[in-house]
Amino acid sequence: MPEYKAPLRDIKFVMNELLNSEQHYANLEGAEDATPDMVDAIIQEGAKFCEQVLSPLNQVGDQEGCTWSEGGVKTPTGFKEAYQQYVEGGWPSMTADPNYGGQGLPHSIGLVVSEMVGTSNWSWGMYPGLSHGATNTIEEHGTEEQKQTYLTKLISGEWTGTMCLTEPHCGSDLGTLRTKAEPNADGTYSITGTKIFISAGEHDMAENIVHIVLARLPGAPEGTKGISLFIVPKQLPNEDGSAGERNAVSCGSLEHKMGIHGNATCVMNFDGAKGWLIGPENKGLNCMFTFMNTARIGTAIQGLGAAELGFQGSLAYAKDRLAMRSLSGPKNPDGIADPIIVHPDVRRMLLTQKVVAEGARALIYLAGQQVDVVHSGKTEEERKHADALLGFLTPIAKAFLTEIGYESANLGMQVFGGHGFITEWGMEQNVRDSRIGMIYEGTTGIQALDLLGRKVLMTQGEALKVFTKQVHVFCKENADNEQLKEFIEPLAAINKEWGDLTMKVGMTAMKNREEVGAAAVDYLMYSGYAVFAYLWARMAKVALDKMADGTSEEMFYNAKVQSARFYFKRLLPRTKTHAETMLAGSDSLLDMPEEAFAI
Numbered sequence: 001m002p003e004y005k006a007p008l009r010d011i012k013f014v015m016n017e018l019l020n021s022e023q024h025y026a027n028l029e030g031a032e033d034a035t036p037d038m039v040d041a042i043i044q045e046g047a048k049f050c051e052q053v054l055s056p057l058n059q060v061g062d063q064e065g066c067t068w069s070e071g072g073v074k075t076p077t078g079f080k081e082a083y084q085q086y087v088e089g090g091w092p093s094m095t096a097d098p099n100y101g102g103q104g105l106p107h108s109i110g111l112v113v114s115e116m117v118g119t120s121n122w123s124w125g126m127y128p129g130l131s132h133g134a135t136n137t138i139e140e141h142g143t144e145e146q147k148q149t150y151l152t153k154l155i156s157g158e159w160t161g162t163m164c165l166t167e168p169h170c171g172s173d174l175g176t177l178r179t180k181a182e183p184n185a186d187g188t189y190s191i192t193g194t195k196i197f198i199s200a201g202e203h204d205m206a207e208n209i210v211h212i213v214l215a216r217l218p219g220a221p222e223g224t225k226g227i228s229l230f231i232v233p234k235q236l237p238n239e240d241g242s243a244g245e246r247n248a249v250s251c252g253s254l255e256h257k258m259g260i261h262g263n264a265t266c267v268m269n270f271d272g273a274k275g276w277l278i279g280p281e282n283k284g285l286n287c288m289f290t291f292m293n294t295a296r297i298g299t300a301i302q303g304l305g306a307a308e309l310g311f312q313g314s315l316a317y318a319k320d321r322l323a324m325r326s327l328s329g330p331k332n333p334d335g336i337a338d339p340i341i342v343h344p345d346v347r348r349m350l351l352t353q354k355v356v357a358e359g360a361r362a363l364i365y366l367a368g369q370q371v372d373v374v375h376s377g378k379t380e381e382e383r384k385h386a387d388a389l390l391g392f393l394t395p396i397a398k399a400f401l402t403e404i405g406y407e408s409a410n411l412g413m414q415v416f417g418g419h420g421f422i423t424e425w426g427m428e429q430n431v432r433d434s435r436i437g438m439i440y441e442g443t444t445g446i447q448a449l450d451l452l453g454r455k456v457l458m459t460q461g462e463a464l465k466v467f468t469k470q471v472h473v474f475c476k477e478n479a480d481n482e483q484l485k486e487f488i489e490p491l492a493a494i495n496k497e498w499g500d501l502t503m504k505v506g507m508t509a510m511k512n513r514e515e516v517g518a519a520a521v522d523y524l525m526y527s528g529y530a531v532f533a534y535l536w537a538r539m540a541k542v543a544l545d546k547m548a549d550g551t552s553e554e555m556f557y558n559a560k561v562q563s564a565r566f567y568f569k570r571l572l573p574r575t576k577t578h579a580e581t582m583l584a585g586s587d588s589l590l591d592m593p594e595e596a597f598a599i
């Protein structure tokens with residue numbers, strides 16, 4: 001099993017050298033506490049907790065899994081104690097509202113900690129991750145009374161939260177959900193229905209669980225316009241705020257699944273459970289959308305984590321494992337064979353994981369900065385711009401990173417040869433655990449429709465321009481830089497092609513709407529590679545500038561430039577295939593009649 005080592009040097013590179021976090025925090029309203037020393041101390045402490053407490057529990061969680069008995073769920077050995085430590089360390093309150101016990105630190109710092117938590121033990125990290133979703137919802141839409149009752153407990157970590165959207169017949173299409181909410185005379189609601197696949201729906205880590213539930217009021221309009229949002233606690237709160245009588249909500253069973261065994265995936269039965277409306281009637285989905293970007297960036301971290309964990313495990317193995325000789329002559333003449341890291345194909349697999357992990361880190365932290373500005377930017381203009389950029393980057397980060405993160409996890413396993421398939425090395429667990437990233441929080445197909453349909457075409461390309469303008473400025477500023485030429489020229493070409501392709505898809509979509517669905521996933525993947533090209537070119541520039549100024553870390557910065565070169569030569573060309581297939585039209589997908597799909 002690989003021992004997780006927090007990649008602190010690269011985290012600092014992205015935060016401080018690429019994204020200038022110090023200046024970024026200084027520009028935010030109310031982020032005075034986010035001084036460089038404070039941020040550094042948080043990251044160091046977080047790294048220690050993840051390396052020493054969470055990482056050793058990753059395999060335990062996979063092997064033991066969660067167990068269900070009479071409605072109760074026992075989490076794997078050590079999970080509960082680790083959660084206790086997490087709460088005592090004040091981690092749940094880090095980015096939350098100070099009026100309810102939070103520390104009010106910028107969200108982007110929370111994302112760095114989430115990266116380390118998620119990479120060291122994704123299943124465990126989902127428990128506080130889901131609480132974070134519930135916290136955000138109540139913070140944004142709850143009444144003062146709801147905030148005093150629930151938010152304080154979620155922020156302290158005494159209670160955890162869930163998001164209850166999915167039902168047996170619907171996940172992507174929430175417009176068809178059936179869970180009912182009947183108004184009671186006292187202003188509460190009786191919630192009845194079944195929710196499935198509810199992560200952290202039941203467990204033994206905290207004294208109460210706050211479910212955020214989507215349901216329909218009597219006579220509500222059909223579809224997404226008739227959905228409301230409710231708080232349904234597992235135990236009803238007493239007058240003094242403590243957890244009281246049991247509510248009529250229970251876990252009917254646990255799902256048996258491919259990975260993330262340490263996280264309880266629950267069937268939740270609501271049998272007239274008492275609930276409270278959050279936000280306006282029939283506006284439940286709108287309320288959810290306000291924090292969806294943050295939740296999706298949270299899921300994007302799973303792609304980053306999968307690549308990082310695979311890279312850490314397979315790098316150590318590739319330096320140690322001996323097999324055959326280098327084609328250009330022995331590199332380890334005293335040994336019986338050379339270490340496999342000398343072979344070009346092993347290099348391909350290692351470098352792919354490395355550039356995916358580091359590129360993903362850059363993308364997620366960049367998105368995290370937009371979340372900060374949306375919440376605490378000083379001017380309306382800044383907040384609006386950040387919101388547009390975040391909206392555009394979110395589906396790309398969520399879907400592209402989980403797709404290439406999963407590919408990387410597979411490559412991590414492949415580097416191990418047969419041993420990769422064997423449990424003890426942890427690589428097959430990484431593959432199994434990361435597969436779900438492409439499914440929950442909106443599948444890749446659904447994210448792609450969001451990007452191409454809602455974000456790009458419905459804004460007549462404005463959302464795309466918010467990003468491509470930035471790339472254009474960067475290319476122009478560096479057009480005369482000889483050392484950067486190998487990155488700037490292809491980047492400028494991709495940036496232009498991206499706009500041209502968008503126009504072409506948009507034109508065909510005006511004639512036939514099926515073209516949007518037919519092009520969407522290729523468009524999203526193309527966009528992901530284009531965003532990565534921009535980030536890798538910027539990282540190469542930072543590294544080249546550092547080396548020009550003189551540095552004692554020549555190897556680190558040189559590796560950045562070499563990684564950028566690998567990216568441009570070996571991964572960016574994938575855009576060619578996506579460009580061609582996104583324009584291939586819907587006919588080859590839709591011409592075949594359904595009956596012809598017979599087996």
Ligand SMILES: Cc1cc2nc3c(=O)[nH]c(=O)nc-3n(C[C@H](O)[C@H](O)[C@H](O)COP(=O)(O)OP(=O)(O)OC[C@H]3O[C@@H](n4cnc5c(N)ncnc54)[C@H](O)[C@@H]3O)c2cc1C
Pocket residue numbers: 163164165166169170171172173196197198199200257265436439440441442443444445446449517
């Ligand atoms: C381990 C796990 C944990 C989960 N945790 C939670 C949780 O905490 N809370 C929660 O509410 N849910 C949770 N989910 C549910 C998850 O979010 C849904 O499974 C997911 O959104 C997909 O919905 P579905 O399963 O109903 O698939 P469907 O919506 O039936 O989709 C099936 C396939 O059809 C495609 N598809 C559907 N519509 C379209 C379209 N219009 N165009 C193109 N393709 C389309 C999808 O992309 C997918 O490939 C979890 C699921 C799992 C497995």
